[in-house]
Amino acid sequence: MTTIAFIGLGNMGGGMAANLAQAGHVVQAFDLSKDAVEKAVGAGCVAAQSMLDAVDGADVVVTMLPAGQHVRGIYLGDDGIIANAADGTLLIDSSTIDIDSARTVIDAANAKGLKMVDAPVSGGVAAAAAGTLTFMVGGTDAAFAGAKPYLYIMGKNIFHAGAAGNGQVAKVCNNMLLGIHMIGTCEAFSLAEKLGLDAQTFYDISSTASGQNWSMTSYCPAPGPVPTAPSNNNYKPGFSAAMMLKDLRLAADASSAAKAATPLGAQAEALYALMESAGKDDLDFSGIMKLINGSL
Ligand code: NAD
Numbered sequence: 001m002t003t004i005a006f007i008g009l010g011n012m013g014g015g016m017a018a019n020l021a022q023a024g025h026v027v028q029a030f031d032l033s034k035d036a037v038e039k040a041v042g043a044g045c046v047a048a049q050s051m052l053d054a055v056d057g058a059d060v061v062v063t064m065l066p067a068g069q070h071v072r073g074i075y076l077g078d079d080g081i082i083a084n085a086a087d088g089t090l091l092i093d094s095s096t097i098d099i100d101s102a103r104t105v106i107d108a109a110n111a112k113g114l115k116m117v118d119a120p121v122s123g124g125v126a127a128a129a130a131g132t133l134t135f136m137v138g139g140t141d142a143a144f145a146g147a148k149p150y151l152y153i154m155g156k157n158i159f160h161a162g163a164a165g166n167g168q169v170a171k172v173c174n175n176m177l178l179g180i181h182m183i184g185t186c187e188a189f190s191l192a193e194k195l196g197l198d199a200q201t202f203y204d205i206s207s208t209a210s211g212q213n214w215s216m217t218s219y220c221p222a223p224g225p226v227p228t229a230p231s232n233n234n235y236k237p238g239f240s241a242a243m244m245l246k247d248l249r250l251a252a253d254a255s256s257a258a259k260a261a262t263p264l265g266a267q268a269e270a271l272y273a274l275m276e277s278a279g280k281d282d283l284d285f286s287g288i289m290k291l292i293n294g295s296l
Contacts, residue, residue: 005058013064015129018043068101091116106164115143138166175247235287
């Protein structure tokens, strides 16, 4: 049994903290939202009064926060986790954040002799609750080995992507590709329909031909062919267009810093920004079908 500080008990963190508690660990839970803390207590966690109260006596710290500024804010500085965690504490940040922030925070932890990994996830709220997330992990071999047993409680597939920050690299590159092939899939289904080919027939053909891809076969943006897809539920998320846009913006920033050419990623970002400016970014990201076929 390990004492774990869990900070950031939102849509994702709430389920992840509950799984750690249900596995028999003592989970000292903190969030700025009192409701979120109460919910975590209902799921077997112990309420902490502050971030540092959560970290007090913890062997492991897990954070699941919105963005880089929040992660830097709670890890760095005199009042931060790194300055106040006991020697030997293992730090795991599972937030999706910019690569620079991830590397800055891990460097600071390592400078203090603390092991730390960036471990962003793929899989949504349902996977967080079910303990079936995919983790993409960056950090030293020793830090990865330390984190693995806890990640396996919260997830099913755990990958070591390399050095610090490489978890975030894997995450933004994967989600940039996802955004691009989702939009391509929407274009193909929309064009097929306008040319007189119904979605099911096109699906039957393309899903066994060279156009086949995950957005089509697991998450088809055209209603009908994949019954569990959000397209059959008025594009209720799922994974919202707002979250996809967040990841595409992270990819664009990283691409620009690396002087990489990612023209389709940039186009995907621009199209999801149109969903945002239309006030429709609360739809599932496959709802970009409505922008493409003119029904937004
Ligand atoms: P969320 O907004 O539901 O939860 C974030 C929580 O962090 C909130 O409860 C907020 O009160 C808390 N918080 C913010 N600053 C804090 C601080 N200083 N101290 C304590 N608590 C603080 O977000 P989420 O959907 O759970 O996502 C969390 C992370 O996971 C994000 O980086 C997101 O990009 C990533 N992610 C989300 C999904 C998804 O489907 N929701 C999927 C994959 C990855």
